[in-house]
Amino acid sequence: MPELPEVESTVRSLRKEVLGKTFVGGWQESGKDWVERAKGKKVVNIERVGKNILLLLDDGYTMLVHLRMTGYLLLGNWKYKDNEWIAEEKDLEERSNRFLRFILFLDDGRSLALSDARKFAKVSFISRKEERDLRRNLGPDPFSLSKKDFLSLLKGKKREIKPLLMDQSFLAGIGNIYASEILFKAKINPKKKSYLLNEEEIESIYCHMKDILEKAIELKGDSTSDYRLTDGSKGGYQERHLVYKREGLPCFDCHSRIKRSTVGNRGTYFCPKCQKL
């Protein structure tokens, strides 16, 4: 599932290529009204809120895209041929980029499209009030959080640390991949109860969280799963995993075998020696 770095990478390219443009039409899967809602509207701002992509339109509504499991946005040119939309750019031709749910035409001749193999991505047009509610229901963004804020945020929380880091109402943007990687770097067991963490451990989580998310943005996200950049190519963070999807492989620090277990209903990767409970 795309997390903060993947969504941030997408938003950065959308800002370059979609900001200030107007939607002039498009195609969509049946039963939806996205093209009608977007048509004639100019994109006046583009923001990331947690894992949500917000395209603010000049009619006072916001096009909200949450990529969920397998969704990602693409930018390019598509032509309708033999009952199928065919991309003109080579990277977009890849089979994985063909699960299109909408193609929205922009006034510069390019298009914004959503590829989503499992169709869980959420697209909606929300009012400014609904947008405020969305923000209110999400925890702070890791990048707008000071070390002091993070310490006080964790104070009084009694849950296991990994599910807590992934809880969007606690902190917005982190999911399974980055939570696993952050806790490995901080040498903390994913099951450790948050109230048992000392100040030094909390600071370590905080620092590694920032470092890892920054590095992942620099590498334009993680394409372990379906996620692609807006040009259809892969991000680079999947080459950097220390524990995620490395079950049975040696730990880079102590050479013990990386284990997989279930924490908070999610598959979790950790080193049993470096991350003792």
Ligand SMILES: [Zn+2]
């Ligand atoms: Zn280890």
